[in-house]
Amino acid sequence: MSNFIPYIIPLLLLPLFLYFISFLRRKSSGNLPPGSNGYPIIGENMAFVLSGPQKFIKDRMEKYSPEAFQTSLLGETMAIFCGPQGNKFLFMNDNKLFTSWWPKSLKKALLSPAYSDRDLKELTAVRHTFHHEILKPEALKQYIPVMDALAREHLDQFWKPNSVVKVFPLAKRYTFDLVCRLFLSLVDQNEIKRLSDPFSLVVGGIFSLPLDLPGMAYNSAVKGGKMVREELMRIIRERRKEMMEKKEMEGRDLLSKMLLVRYENGEYLSEVEISNNIIGLLVASFETTSSAVTAVINYLAELPHIYEEVFKEQMNIAKSKGPDEHLTWEDIEKMKYSWNMVRESLRLMPPAQGAFSEAITEFTYAGFTIPRGWKAFWNVHSSHKNPKYFPEPEKFDPSRFEGRGPPPYSFVPFGGGPRMCPGKEYARLEVLVFMHNVVKRFKLEKTIPSEKIVFQNSPTPVHGLPVHLYPHEK
Template identity: 75%
Template structure:
């Protein structure tokens, strides 16, 4: 045995030593170029483990204090990365989109979501849809028609799944509602079994697309890849059937998002392929499902936790309810009256933002805050470095909806939906969905948390460990 160890040890140590020498030299040359301060963590592993254990908020806060409050370097997801902090960092990245930076997704995310043919493509090639199309279908004028549909589905959802005087888990139920709504509005899919065929594998995707990219059976990443394949197969079947149906009926107007995509042509007059449409729908499902479910859950958490906030929301929503007939559905005008409720939702988004920031890739070398950011590095802007900063939000841990009265927070400090050219086009969709859900829940129930200090963990978005169980207390007659 000893002889074997003496033989094998040099074979292991030599390549490791060479790697460490190269790594050290590389770091030395980087320091001479005045790259941002920071650490790359462990060879090969980077700081993935620290990011996972600390959570995004503490990870960023610790490094801002240790290295720089403006920008620091790290290594995440196998990439050299510069983390930009604070309102100035947000502004710089938002304003330099398509100038110094371009969109970027981690390889793990692309492999889980996209067809293998598109994994190595840049995101502009993956989309094949002009960003203006997304803005057109998700702007307020187009979304007005969705409000009665959202309201009717919310009522039905509460009738079936929110039993008075019981305990329900808000997070899984909000995910069920948001996914059913997306299937109805985007694809006109309403059959529960059909929705389940999409929802089950899609949950595997969202649970594993930011996990450690180890593709072995049993890992979250492996399940995400398998789930993505199942979702794409089901979407391709739906898209092909719809295209055939539209051609047979000679349809020229889109009844839903899918139909509109099937009617879109590029500059050469060519229709989008089924794969391109599938990529776009998957992107919209990710945006409308995980983050909106997290936002709804967070709002319900604060309403259950803070009775003085709940009562003000209830008063506002009851005024709206009293102005309508018994079965009359909500309208755009009703949503516009929900000013205090939206301030509550925004304060919830400040304290518990569904998305932690976003990645970009540098397309040219540039200087920021006196530091060199090389071409090819990845960047990340982070919500917490401004949302929890007492300079922008006094007593940052206090829940205070009045922060959003008047002109509201300073520019680039409140960024749950990003900013600049790539601000989330689904911002208005999310606003409507959250407010419609708030209206229906507070009209029916008072909420009390079953686990007062339930821990929040971070997967694709902030997730209550036990799903946020709440007691549903119906209002007295």
């Protein structure tokens, strides 16, 4: 036993040493935001998951500070910025005081191993270039007929009159099929399934406890990520070969456009770089959009008076179209009440919770010192249900968005300022097109009126939101 004493004593003293180092750092860093770092290693991750992000943030704003507080999440010391002022500060100081940041566990699950330690700014540089290309108005207008056609196909296949459907899994299928069709020109369901099945493993485990051990959700996410990358690499190589044989000079979709890009030295983007950027787009356009679609259908099925207003607006548009005529940009612009209804759905059930950044220099905010290297998080939950900005915050009221709408930076489902999500317009079109096709065909009724919504990566109905579909009387 005595042989083990030299090894046991350092282990017993290690927590005390770490606490002492942490204490010295706190003393040297001025007036840090109040808060708690929770338990060693796991921090406050369990409290965040068990209470849900809304309650977690609300409780700590009341206990510590309504401006900012500190916590420990994902193995990092983190400052949570609160309210419209906190949101604005983070948005307006992007690339000045902050840089974008992803947890290492997230990069490990999503990206090629050779890139998991790279700076996020370097990894997303190519994607930002293509965001401009694929999300500019000219491109978006071309997507609307494709969205409309796919929505009709999807409803024909899965949404049968006088049946009960589970909205959440079907919304995920629709949004994934759409991004595969628009960006990769994939229409074969077997091909799409080879991407969607492992991608579901990724989405289901990337924000779980990052233990890469058999049986853990994170281990499944890592395996799923590897399978997604392998399938994407196969698709990319096949497309490159096809383009070389046909000497295609103009890309027909996002993938082809990426294959034609060259750096200043004349080299093309590597297949791994293209795969990494497509995965980033899949993550951004899949989970949050399917959650937004689910939230909208939830409130349409729950609130008949809201449904009736949306129905009237959408039928006025439908009556102006021929039976085989697809929606256009001009039709979308007429959906004023419907868009306000969507925004109110996103206020009450926001698909994205916020975004992470890293402080690149020490600075002061609201009298608190934020040290260099700390992670920061802007969030929707400190303002979306705050009665100061939204009177009767639990009431569903689309009229909040009429006129000038809510105060700046209080409604932030897509971020704001320079940090505004570049896919906001894409999501708006996708949700409105899908809504149009659903209400044109059906009246909706929830089969579980008080179905619980839990937080996973985004708000998730426990039973998948089963809804009864009633066809309109002719």
